[in-house]
Amino acid sequence: MNKIPVPRLLPMLLPAAFALACLTVVSPALLRQVPMDEVQTFKTSFLGILLEALPFVLVGAILSSLMHLFVSEETLRRWMPKHPVPGILFACVLGLVFPVCECGMIPLIRRMIQKGMPVYMAVVFILSGPILNPVVFSATYMAFRLYPEMVYARMGLAFAVAAAIGAILYLYWKDNPLKHSLARGATQDSNGQGHTPAHGSNKLTAVFIHAADEVFEMGKYLLIGCLLTAGIQAFIAREHLADIGSGPVSAYLFMMGFAFVLSLCSTSDAFVASTFLQTFSGGSLLAFLVFGPMLDFKNMLMLLSVFRTKFVLLLTFLISALVFTGAVLVGTLWL
Amino acid sequence: MNQPLIIRRHYLIRAFILLGFALFIAYLTRSGALYFYIAPRMEPLIRYVPIPLVVMAVCLAYQALFQRSAALCDCERPLSVSGWKNTAVYGLFLLPLLLGSLLPNQELGSFAAAKKGMSLSSPLLASEQLEEIFKAPDPYNTEFAALAQRLYPEPIIEVKPEIFSETIGAIELFQDKFRGKKIRLSGFVYQNEDLIKESKEFVLGRFLVLCCTADSSPFGVIITSDQPISGLAKDAWLEVEGIIEPQTRQGKSMITIKAQRLSAIERPATPYVYPNGDSIQVWDDINR
Numbered sequence: 114m115n116k117i118p119v120p121r122l123l124p125m126l127l128p129a130a131f132a133l134a135c136l137t138v139v140s141p142a143l144l145r146q147v148p149m150d151e152v153q154t155f156k157t158s159f160l161g162i163l164l165e166a167l168p169f170v171l172v173g174a175i176l177s178s179l180m181h182l183f184v185s186e187e188t189l190r191r192w193m194p195k196h197p198v199p200g201i202l203f204a205c206v207l208g209l210v211f212p213v214c215e216c217g218m219i220p221l222i223r224r225m226i227q228k229g230m231p232v233y234m235a236v237v238f239i240l241s242g243p244i245l246n247p248v249v250f251s252a253t254y255m256a257f258r259l260y261p262e263m264v265y266a267r268m269g270l271a272f273a274v275a276a277a278i279g280a281i282l283y284l285y286w287k288d289n290p291l292k293h294s295l296a297r298g299a300t301q302d303s304n305g306q307g308h309t310p311a312h313g314s315n316k317l318t319a320v321f322i323h324a325a326d327e328v329f330e331m332g333k334y335l336l337i338g339c340l341l342t343a344g345i346q347a348f349i350a351r352e353h354l355a356d357i358g359s360g361p362v363s364a365y366l367f368m369m370g371f372a373f374v375l376s377l378c379s380t381s382d383a384f385v386a387s388t389f390l391q392t393f394s395g396g397s398l399l400a401f402l403v404f405g406p407m408l409d410f411k412n413m414l415m416l417l418s419v420f421r422t423k424f425v426l427l428l429t430f431l432i433s434a435l436v437f438t439g440a441v442l443v444g445t446l447w448l
Numbered sequence: 449m450n451q452p453l454i455i456r457r458h459y460l461i462r463a464f465i466l467l468g469f470a471l472f473i474a475y476l477t478r479s480g481a482l483y484f485y486i487a488p489r490m491e492p493l494i495r496y497v498p499i500p501l502v503v504m505a506v507c508l509a510y511q512a513l514f515q516r517s518a519a520l521c522d523c524e525r526p527l528s529v530s531g532w533k534n535t536a537v538y539g540l541f542l543l544p545l546l547l548g549s550l551l552p553n554q555e556l557g558s559f560a561a562a563k564k565g566m567s568l569s570s571p572l573l574a575s576e577q578l579e580e581i582f583k584a585p586d587p588y589n590t591e592f593a594a595l596a597q598r599l600y601p602e603p604i605i606e607v608k609p610e611i612f613s614e615t616i617g618a619i620e621l622f623q624d625k626f627r628g629k630k631i632r633l634s635g636f637v638y639q640n641e642d643l644i645k646e647s648k649e650f651v652l653g654r655f656l657v658l659c660c661t662a663d664s665s666p667f668g669v670i671i672t673s674d675q676p677i678s679g680l681a682k683d684a685w686l687e688v689e690g691i692i693e694p695q696t697r698q699g700k701s702m703i704t705i706k707a708q709r710l711s712a713i714e715r716p717a718t719p720y721v722y723p724n725g726d727s728i729q730v731w732d733d734i735n736r
Contacts, residue, residue, distance in 0.1 A: 150559035156547045157556055161485040161661030163544055164473070168493040171500050252658070255725065321500075321507040328504070329462060329541075336540050346662060350563045377663055385663050387571070 151347055159343035165378060166335060166411075173217025174327035177224040178320050186229045193230060201279040204234040205272055208242035218242055219412065220327045223291065223419045232290050233282040236428065239416075241275035243379040243406035244268065253402070256383035263395065266443050267383075267402045274403065274435045281431060290424035334418045338411030342376040364397040365437055365444075372405030373413075379406035396444015404436045452517035458527045459512035461538055463505040468545045470501035481553040483718045486660045555719040556655050557683040558638045561666035566638060568702050570617035571656050571665045572723060592618040594728050598735075600625065604689070607633035608734055609716065613656050614727035616669065616703075623694040623703050631705060634687040634713055637680050638668055647676040652688055652705075657720040664720065670695075670704040677710075685715045 194200045222235045243249065245268060257263040377385060382405050386398045408429060416425050476482040477495050486494065511520065528534055595618040599605050605626075607615045612633075619626045635652040653668030655661075671688055680686075690705040724730055 150557075153551065153554045154556065154560045154563070156551055157484060157554065157560070157661050160544060160548060164476075164482070164485050164494055165490060165660040165662075167469075167473075168497055171497060175500065255723065318507045318510070321504045322511060324500070325462060325466065325504040325508055328466075329537075333537050333540055336543070340543075342662065347560070347563065350565070375662070378659055382663070385665070 155343050155347035158346045159339055162339045162342055162376070162411075163336070166339070169217035170220075170328060170331060170335060171217075171324070173220045174324040174331070175320070176217075177220040177327055178323035180221070180224050180228070181323055182316060182319055184228065189225065189228045189230065193234065197231075197233065197280070197283045200231065200234050201237050201276050201283075204237035204279065205241045205245060205275060207238050208244070208246040219415045219419055220331055226291060231283075232286060233279045236282055237275045237279035240278060240407045240432070241271055244271035244403065245275075249379050249383075249406075253383040256387040260395075262448060263399065263402070266399050266448060270399060270403045270436070270439045270443060271407075274407070274432065274439055277435055278428070278431050286424075286427075288424075290420045292419065292421055330418060331415055334414035335411060338376055338409075338414050341410050342374070345374055361394070362441075364393050365400050365440060368393060368397040368401040369404045369433065369436065372401045373409050375405070376409040376411040377405060382406070394444060395448035396440050399443060399448065400436055400440035403440065404432065407436070408432050452520045455520045455527060456512040458534075459508045461534075463508040463512065465538065465541045465545075466501045466505040466508070468542075470498035470505065472545055472548050473501075474498045476548075476553075479553075480717055483720070484553050484555045484661075487657050487720070487722050488718065489722070490659055555715070556661055556664060556666075557636060558653075560664075561638050561653055561655070561668075562640060564664070564666050566640065566651060566653060567665065567667040568651070568670060568697075568700075569667065570613045570620055571667050572613050572617045591727060592621050595731060596622045596625070598728070598731055600629075604630045604632050605692075607631065608731075609634075609718065609721055610734065611724050611727040611730050612654055612721035613667070613723055616667075619692065620703055623692070623701065626692045626703075627694055629692050630689070631692050632687065632689045633669070633705075634685065634716070635668060636719075637682060637684045637686060638666075639680070639682060647678065648673050650677060650680060652686065655720045657722055670702070671707050671710075672704050673707045677707075685713050687711050687713045 194203050218239055222230075222239055226232060226235050250264065250268065253264045253267055254261065372382065375382070375385070383402060386401050413425065413429070416428070420428075473482075473494060476485070477491075482491060482494065528537070592614070595611075595614060599615065599618060605615075605619070619631075633652065635654045638651040638653040640651065649670055649672050651668040652671050653666055655664040655666050657664045671690065672693070687710075688705060688707050689709040690707040693704050693706050694701060695704050696702075
């Protein structure tokens, strides 16, 4: 390999430190110019979302790293059901025993795909895991205590949408959906050739180095997602948003878009949804509750870090279409 | 793609960032400022986050400083050599640390309440008005009724922060029975012309938080007075003692409190309130 320009960060440190020092000295004057209310609200929301997601990201990264180093492809293949129907069902109930938030799920799933988990099963798990689990069940139940049908509708619709998308992918998607660079890593691994990653002699060190890699890989997407979400929460009044979706159909679209933009964790979104009970129909709230955990700003960016853009777009389309149809159906027939 | 120097540098920067996060979270937990961002029920999870972070940081630093160059490799996940890209990515990771350390920790206040829309009813009751539409069995009302029974005999109804939204909810639900009773509660001052009459009223608000500040919903009670109230600072923390007066405003019935005594208080260590799975149990525990 020829010489690649090395980033010279070191020479920049001195001016940067000087600039920082100047900034600290004049900062009281400057800070008074900044709209502090906006900044503080932004900061509080931003750190809130980030701190909430962090434990899950770490758990996901460490599990994924353990799996990478200690679980061989053969073992994984032995666990997995071969037939698609039990496969999809298996992936749907995986969330019951493994209740992590979607932020923790994505690195783990990538590793499992690299190790040979079928794509359709992985996607079913990504979609159903954040909803079909006991923590979310009880949170939703608590938020909609007067309205328990909502809990069952949420679980049912999530199951149906995830299973349907799994079936569609099983039938029509044959490529490797992973990003090019990641897919290549996988083939190298499975051939047992190429450069063996000898991160030190110690396997325990390797676990944490890998986990740190995952954290930085996922972290940047998580951070961008948190920034956007916090920005929207701090700068846009909720009434303005709610004005948009007042028609019967636009309410569904609005609530789905709202779920996408807010990027709430699936354990707490039910509560936010329940505050909209007066303004929106039950069906549109159902759309909010099912769509949000499956797809939002934060996790779409994280999906993009793992899967190819084409695949993410297909997934986006399928989720939107199915959740919309399902929610409208359930909303008019039952809720 | 294997350039030991670049890998070492990346690992070192990452080790510092992880260490920074670990210190920041440890500081938040120690100082209690964590409650400005997340609900106490999330705290046990976050409290231990610094441990894996520090272990990761130490492993990375060890690799960067002492590992033989031959053993360093980034072929699985190539590290970027572009200076701008690296600055941008690591800057992104530094942003929360900078925000957290440079700006003072502050709870959500009037500004956020205005953006989110201040509710004049306990968020737990939000679905109450739709009762006719949703003919669901109603275990929740039973809980509120049981709570109301316990509140009613009190000479002064103290709204405990632990069951704040439940208590307000119970009083709201049976507001006619509670007319004229004495109540004491605390919250922050929120003033918004849409909700209140000129200078004689203000809203005493609280944020109800489930997991973190992103899912918070502000709600409050209108405090009324005979004389104009002056000298109230926005977001100041007050304890209010007064008489419950249900009123109908803009077509909605709501409780208001006629203030008898206002006193400034310190901001509580946990400024937000949280929904409680079993408010009766909590009430009995507090009053045992």
